[in-house]
Amino acid sequence: MLILCLLAVATGSVPNPPNPAFQEFETRLKDYVALHRKLEEALPKLPDKATPEEIDRNQRQLGKRIAASRSDSRPGEFFTPAIQDLVRASLKDVLNDMGKKNLMGSIMDENPGPMKLVINTRYPDEVPLSTMPPPILAALPPLEEDLEYRFIGRRLVLLDVHAHLIVDYTDEVLP
Amino acid sequence: MPRFTLAVVLACSLACGCPMLGGPLPTKGPASVIEAPVALPNENGSLKFAVLGDFGTGFRPEYELAQRMLEVHKQFPFEIVLLVGDNLYGAERPQDFKRKFETPFKPLLDEGVKFYGALGNHDAREQRFYEFFNMGGKLYFSFHAPHEPVRFFVLDSTYPVPEQIEWLKKELEDSKEDWKIAYFHHPPYSSGGRHGSDVKLRQTLEPLFVKNNVSVVFTGHDHFYERIKPQQGIVYFVVGSGGMLAPGDITPNSPITDKGFDRDRAFLMAEIKDDKMTFQAISRTGEVVDSGIILRRKQNP
Numbered sequence: 001m002l003i004l005c006l007l008a009v010a011t012g013s014v015p016n017p018p019n020p021a022f023q024e025f026e027t028r029l030k031d032y033v034a035l036h037r038k039l040e041e042a043l044p045k046l047p048d049k050a051t052p053e054e055i056d057r058n059q060r061q062l063g064k065r066i067a068a069s070r071s072d073s074r075p076g077e078f079f080t081p082a083i084q085d086l087v088r089a090s091l092k093d094v095l096n097d098m099g100k101k102n103l104m105g106s107i108m109d110e111n112p113g114p115m116k117l118v119i120n121t122r123y124p125d126e127v128p129l130s131t132m133p134p135p136i137l138a139a140l141p142p143l144e145e146d147l148e149y150r151f152i153g154r155r156l157v158l159l160d161v162h163a164h165l166i167v168d169y170t171d172e173v174l175p
Numbered sequence: 176m177p178r179f180t181l182a183v184v185l186a187c188s189l190a191c192g193c194p195m196l197g198g199p200l201p202t203k204g205p206a207s208v209i210e211a212p213v214a215l216p217n218e219n220g221s222l223k224f225a226v227l228g229d230f231g232t233g234f235r236p237e238y239e240l241a242q243r244m245l246e247v248h249k250q251f252p253f254e255i256v257l258l259v260g261d262n263l264y265g266a267e268r269p270q271d272f273k274r275k276f277e278t279p280f281k282p283l284l285d286e287g288v289k290f291y292g293a294l295g296n297h298d299a300r301e302q303r304f305y306e307f308f309n310m311g312g313k314l315y316f317s318f319h320a321p322h323e324p325v326r327f328f329v330l331d332s333t334y335p336v337p338e339q340i341e342w343l344k345k346e347l348e349d350s351k352e353d354w355k356i357a358y359f360h361h362p363p364y365s366s367g368g369r370h371g372s373d374v375k376l377r378q379t380l381e382p383l384f385v386k387n388n389v390s391v392v393f394t395g396h397d398h399f400y401e402r403i404k405p406q407q408g409i410v411y412f413v414v415g416s417g418g419m420l421a422p423g424d425i426t427p428n429s430p431i432t433d434k435g436f437d438r439d440r441a442f443l444m445a446e447i448k449d450d451k452m453t454f455q456a457i458s459r460t461g462e463v464v465d466s467g468i469i470l471r472r473k474q475n476p
Contacts (some may be wrong), residue, residue: 049306052272059301105369110264110297128265131296132333134361134375147312148300161300 021082063163079170114153221448228259228395228419229276241279241315259395260295260360330359347387358393366429399437
């Protein structure tokens, strides 16, 4: 162990101690994804060549089942105050480092601006999916393929991709 | 350009053989480009395809571009269309799939043309299941062309996660085709003022492309047409000019631009026969805004 620690110091790769807030975030995500997959498996599998109607029907069925199973969900369940602070700090750093003007330009491309959102409901059908520039995604905690981040205005939304469902959101994460 | 002019351009272009400029064709080494004006040879048995990106607006210019593609198809019967992402802008309800894709491209779909999607930053991941994007439920995949020894590698450039990069590495290494062509949304090279080159993606992908003999890369994201000067022996295109448009967004005098067009919507037509890929970029009005011949890269001994 000592050798490994020394080696890590020598190569400059000393890992930061795990942040409890991130650990909690990851645990909650893991639980969510487990539920998502269990409910999804109970649905008829979407064919590889589906019609738009089949895709839509599948999304809505899964969304209903998840919403029913998580009826006690509340805002901030994933984006806890500690995670919100970390996300804001991380995004501020990446915007400063990578060029705020360009990144904000990309984020605001097709971004609908502020609007009322309700967790555990369908992502508004009329609302475009905003751009998530790769440096921004790299600065956020990684997600399983079932979930993704999107911005609506300056809000960061945690979106269930397959169910098109708003899992959580946090306000004013962008400067 | 009116229809008559397009017909003349295509007729001349298709009939006069292949007037190559720029001297004898090199036969070894990196992919090289012989610049235009060149014709599409329209040979029997060749692979004929189109490239389209950032198109799914549902607005009139997209419909006009689709109509132009149909007119070209009558003379140059391309079989497949590579979609480099942002296939649907805004809402993605069933009616949006129709208005933004199925209706404008119905005549081509009826002709049996197959579209192969890659996902852009505005696309929902569920598009991978959509029947007419032929993604087989996958975010990244490869497929063999219907003619000629050509394999296309389709990537999800929004999420270049390690699993995908590992898959790509193995897929490229296992591919026995002469032509390896990659396409995805974010451009490793672009002179766009709005987005520009995705340098991190380039650092990830380019070594794999160079090592494994990829000859051509098609991308979108920036809303114009650009052909990049060959980079490490690979020819990169930005074809994000299918529906959205960013007029004047190509950085003037960009050192990486071989040819740029940002005044109107445009798509790319290409034909592969043996070691040669002939291409033409065609605008919504039928103007051929770029053309040339690319000779494929060959593995160094």
